[in-house]
Amino acid sequence: MRNKIVILVSVFILIISASIILWRKYGISSEYNYFSAKSDIKNGKVRFISYGLPQITSKDAEIEMVRKKYGFTGSNMGCVASDEDFRTAEIYNNVVEEYLIKRNGKDWRIKFQKEVDSLYKIAFNNK
DSSP states (O other): OHHHHHHHHHHHHHHHHHHHHHHHHHOTTSSSSHHHHHHHHHTTOOEEEEOSOOOOOTTHHHHHHHHHHTTOEEEEOOSOOOHHHHHHHHHHHHHHHHHHHHHHOTTHHHHHHHHHHHHHHHHHHTO
C-alpha cells in the first residue's frame, strides 16, 4: 500500500512539473504560444503578433503587400496586454521568425525593413 502511495505522489509531482515546464517554455497559457504558431504555419496563417498603438499611414495596403511577399501578415492585439501576453507573443514570434528565416533567408528582415521604411518615408514626406 505504501508503494502505491509513493508511486501516485511521484506521478502527481511529475505531471505538475511537466505542466509548469510546458506553461513556461511553450506559453500554453495563451492563445499565442509555441504550438499555435506551429499550427498557424502549417495552415498558412503566418503572422507576427504585436501590441500597442499601430502606426497608421496612407501606405498600409502596400506595407501589407510587402508582408505577404515575405510570407506573413501582421496582427496587432491592441494596447492592453499583460506581461504574460508579451512573453507568449515572444514565444510565438520566435517560432514564426525561424520559419521565415528558412523561407526567405537569414537576412530577410533587413530587406523587408528597407522596403517598409521606403513606404513610410513616402507616406510621411507627402503630408
